[in-house]
Structures are given as structure tokens and as C-alpha cells.
Amino acid sequence: MPPDSPPAAVPAPDIPLSAPPSLTALFVAFAKMSLAGFGGVLVWARRGIVDQHKWMTAEEFNETFALCHFLPGPNIVNFTMVFGSRFRGIAGGIAAFSGLVGPPVVIMTILGMLYQRFGEIEMLRRVLAGVGCAAVGLLIAVVFRMAMPLIRKRDVVGLVVLAAVFVAIGLLRLPLPTVLLVAIPISIAITFFMRRRGTA
Template structure:
């Protein structure tokens, strides 16, 4: 029981910290969660983290909250889920509450506007890093079906302009077919 309380406290502090200092949306927090829970704490394996991220991306809602749900549940069940979700939503809630109080002063402030514009470049770099790391993992494992799916999704989104929802649904269907295909002896991809 004592060990679970320590894990929950560490989970709360970690997810609170990540959420408080993550600017740019959910994809940024995914990279930081990987560094914290896979690389630093070794609570989750890298491949399992990729699976958790895929689940978080596929579920409706904010990816940061979805990521907290799946990581929290993996680490400590329902208590972990509740802990991680509260820790994830608390910093943005507090920041938005403070900003709403001072909205009139921030709205037309040139300095605030320039700071936010500069943060956009940093966010783009972090998102590019996430994509690079996830793609590199798939390429290094040489899972050819996964590489083909990744390339197809990239082409469909960037060149053909196909809606992301359609791409996600097609990828889910391919993943289900791959998983439940009868007569499969091992993973050929």
C-alpha cells in the first residue's frame, strides 16, 4: 500500500510538472511523457509507450488528457488514472483562470503577442522531434507493413489532403485486420 502511494505521488508530481511546463499542445507532452516514464523512471517500455500514445491519439478528446489516462491506468489502475488526469488538467485550469482575470491587459499587449509567436517555433520543433523519434523506431525495427502504413498515412495527409479522421479509421482497420487475421504465424511485418 505504501509503495502504491509513492507511485501515485510521483505520478502526480510528474504529470503536474509536465502539464505545467508544456506549451504547444498534446503532442509536445507525449515526448516529455516518454522521456519521463520510459527513459528516466523505466516504468514503461518504449514500444509499450508507442502503443499507449496510439491509443491516446485514437480516442476522442485532448491528447494530453488521453495520454495521462492510459499512462496512469498502466502504472496504477483507476487510482493512477484519476491522479494523472487531475495533475494534467490542474495547471492549464489555473493558468486559464489567471489569464481570464487579466484578459483585458493581455489582449493587446505587444510583448505577450511576440512571446507567443516565438513559442510557436519551439512547439513546431518539438512536434517534429516527436514525429522523427516515432518514425525512427518503426524504421529501425524494419516492420515493413508498419512502414508502408506510415508512408501511406503521410502521403494521404500531406499530398492528397485526406482528412485525419479517415486516415485514423483506415489505420485502425488495418491494425485490426493484422491482429485478428486467421492463420497468422508470427508477425511478418
């Protein structure tokens, strides 16, 4: 009697995503992100969308945010419109966008008036310098967390492309449009080749 074959490996189940958000939920969620987003909303957007509400997986967030880099305008604004429209159409995009920009516009208008009057105070300048340092730390933290899916999957090619773009822009100071014109076709070609080889 032939020995029993070993049981097939069961793939790890994906983290279940939450139900699509309503228009009100989109507005409130992005309003909270914008109010917490000192130094940039990206940190809080990823935390709220992926970790807290589970509206997207980490991979989906990275792919959507990468797409928004290639669209004209601020990346996080593009992401907000794409994200809201994905779940609730144009109305969802408007709701998310309104939540993102509405509260900060009101706050920055008030702070601008106060800064115009008290901006020469040395203590205030030191406080703003400290806020700038904290913003850099938050940005580094979110970049590391966005890279984790590539590290977990041991995506060597993706990490190499990531490192090459960082060196080209961050260290060599090459123009961003030039780097993107080179990096985008290479990334698409590599992805197409690897998926085609995987299905062969």
C-alpha cells in the same frame, strides 16, 4: 570427433523497467510534464515516462498512445487516464489526470486575465508567435523519436503505413475519420497476418 557447434546468439537484454509509480509519484510526474509542456505535453510525457522514469518501453508508449488516438477526447488526456489506471487503477488515473490538468488550469486562468488586459501589445504578439515556432519544433522532434522503434526494427510495413497516413492527412487533406476508418482495419489485418505467419 565432430566440431563444436557455434554458440547460440544471446539476445540483447531488455532495458529494465522501474517499479510501478505510487499515486503521489503519478501526480507529481504529470504535474511536471504539464508545467514543462509548452506547445504540448506529448514531448515531455514520452521523455519522462520512457527516458527518465522508465515506466514503459518505447514500444509500449507508442502502442498505448496509438490506442488513445482512437478514443474520444484529447489524446494526451486519454493517455494519462490509461497510463495511471494501468498501474494504480481508477485512483491512479485520477491522480495522473489531476497532475496533468491542475497546474495548467491555474496558470492559464491567470494568463487569460493578463492577456485580456495586455493582449493588444505588439511585443506580446511577437513573443507568442515565437513560442508557436518552438512548439512545432518540439512536435517534430517527438514524432521522430516515436518512429525510432520502427526504424530500429526495420519495420518496413509499419513505416509504409505511417507514410501513407501522413500523405493522406498532411498533404492530401483527407478527413481524419475517413483515413482512420481505412487505416485501422488495414493495420490490424497486416499485424494479424504477420504474427500468424511468424508463429507458423
